[in-house]
Amino acid sequence: MKIQQLFTDAGLRSTKARIAVLKVLASADNALSHPEILDKMSLQKEFDRVTIYRVLDWLTEHGLVHKISGDNRAWKFQFSQNSYTHVESNTQKKQLLNNSHQHAHLHCTSCGKVTCIHELTPQFSKQVLAQYHVESIDINIKGLCEACSHSH
Incomplete structure (x- = not known):
């Protein structure tokens, strides 16, 4: 997937900074904090x-x-790879983005790694949905990742 094409298909204005940050997040295996993103972009001084x-x-x-709450109220960010759909037809409105963020996250309490789990989605009763317009859900499952569990 080409990052520039994603902006074009969504009808969004791309800039060098937006493309660079999204490339970093799209190539990451897990969610990254602002300092981690800065570190990965350290060669891009502009x-x-x-x-x-x-x-x-x-x-x-x-x-x-999407943002994921991390330790000490620090946010981590992850590319929303499942949040867009490419629309081929020019006659259809290009509705590419789905801003709902409704899945769980595995959060390693040792190294801080955060991974999205799209297979686990919350279910709500009709009573709850009648009372609230749910915009996003933040479920953090805390424990040790595979690497940290082997080192303990």
């Missing part, structure tokens, strides 16, 4: 930490990434 914060907010707002 982007400062404030620019990266703004890009992350914009990408989150447009459903290209």
